[in-house]
Amino acid sequence: MANPSLLILAGDGIGPEVMAEVKKIIGWLGAKRGVTFDVTEDLVGGCAYDAHGTPLHDDTMAKAMEVDAVLLGAVGGPKYDNLDFSVKPERGLLRLRKEMDLFSNLRPAQCFDALADFSSLKKEVVAGLDIVIVRELTSGVYFGEPRGIFPDNEGGRFGVNTQRYTTDEIRRVARSAFELAKRRNNKVCSMEKANVMESGILWREEVQWVHDNEYPEVELTHMYADNGAMQLVRWPKQFDVIVTDNLFGDLLSDCAAMLTGSLGMLPSASLGAPMANGRPRAMYEPVHGSAPDIAGQGKANPIACILSLAMALRYSYDMGDEATRVEKAVEKVLADGVRTADLMGPEGGSPVSTSGMGDAIVTAL
């Protein structure tokens, strides 16, 4: 049987640095656990633009469609801020999401015990927090047409984007949220602005339909997204699984991630339909961005990217045990007090570098 395949797209900013640590874990899996991956590497985002004049080369896109999973670092940076919209680093990421049809984006917001003090929220509000935002990732205002900037009749301009959702798009992401809830605490909260947007009414109706017809045993509630943002800040533990659209999911998941104080720690999975091997088409990436301000300084925390690999082990390679092993090693290292700069409290201490953290995790393994 062929080795499991993985396409690594390290991207921009701190992407390559954190990915270097992931490769150490992959090396360890090969050397000590006899799990050899066929790893290919390629460019995405600003670095792809620098090399090819496009943030995602067609060859890279084709590779992404052939592998068992993609692991992405981060894209973007100030250097690319003034590029034309069509070749911005983000377009590379969005093309991967769209063409791989990764409609279900799982974004856990989990507060690590060792780090509960890091949150800007009170410890009792976030300690033990473990919720997942399921964000629709291939539709909505991110991809709707018409879109663009146009001249108007009075010498000005107008900008247009279109929020568009179909029955099927809503139902499939709702199903993935209900499936996830069944493996967790059996509770889904769906968020939209049905009081203002018709697309939100359709969203609410279709999520309810999937619930009533396919998952009546899961608890389902609906909440307006503005209230959702409030409730996440007020008492996030009231939630288990939240399902929402692409744009609301973008804001709400970042808000939820920041609550935990563990931004440098949070992985994510973007999943599509099953492939020939029965596993979903998948891309994994840290929740954090490319952090250009600290790029190249060895300050970045590689844990989010390493935990993204762990998610890949679990969801794409059927290696749940190995995934748990990696996660336990991360916990151990944290419990031992090993900290990158982002995890240092005001009382200070001496942080380890990006590679210091990677090495500590390999040692713990």
Add this chain to the structure above:
Amino acid sequence: MANPSLLILAGDGIGPEVMAEVKKIIGWLGAKRGVTFDVTEDLVGGCAYDAHGTPLHDDTMAKAMEVDAVLLGAVGGPKYDNLDFSVKPERGLLRLRKEMDLFSNLRPAQCFDALADFSSLKKEVVAGLDIVIVRELTSGVYFGEPRGIFPDNEGGRFGVNTQRYTTDEIRRVARSAFELAKRRNNKVCSMEKANVMESGILWREEVQWVHDNEYPEVELTHMYADNGAMQLVRWPKQFDVIVTDNLFGDLLSDCAAMLTGSLGMLPSASLGAPMANGRPRAMYEPVHGSAPDIAGQGKANPIACILSLAMALRYSYDMGDEATRVEKAVEKVLADGVRTADLMGPEGGSPVSTSGMGDAIVTAL
């Protein structure tokens, strides 16, 4: 000269209860300060639907266009959840905003010293917080066409909404943000998703244009709205004035309000173009909603609505001194430990009722 005119639309849920306390303040202004308002009252939201089959009667709309200012309580409730979209309580509010052309919605997020412990955030993160979100209120996805739910060709449906902004719409709300910043700490942060939405690119360019051509002395930064949601949670004091569109403003201002722990305390102003009297067309309302769960129980906190009246005194009636007097009375009452149920800590104590709070404020006046 005619008396200053005020249209009171108490609305649904706790709206009428909190408005009853506002009327006590208006009574005090008349009796003790010789300021007599021509007060008219009318219906908006669910109660208007119950009476007239529409959430805002044309006569009420006409009255709103004639007065110096409108004071609104809150709209909506579960009773109206299944109404057709076109007659939902919210449509009444949205029609007022649109026809009065109230493009600039000022939403302060201010943490009251006496209440800093109420926030779910750490005290040092929110104590002394005083920022304002300027939300565009008459355009964007709230009003853009096409919109609706339509059948597709495969027996399913699709929902559509349109985000649309013109040069002029962006420039005028940007100006109001820069003007506000000049009276505060001279700092504006504009938020959009220019990395994903063309309407966000136009937003960024036009805000920058207004800055460069009209307010070069104000500090302007730009931030993606998802990062904005994060930064509000991480360290809200980094901001002074935030300007953003209608939908992002809806989520971000609720998030910011909740940070303060003072949701029952926060007023807002929605301002339009100057009227014949030189003052802006204006509607004032508390940031909180209709809270149907506690409606009719005398538990609601009337302070947000009373402070909304204070904003009206300042912005619509040129009575800054009276406004300050009301605000100081509220501060005094809080400092004296008078608390409605929403302001009770876990250690308990005996809360005053809605009218108890109103009476205490009148006494302090």
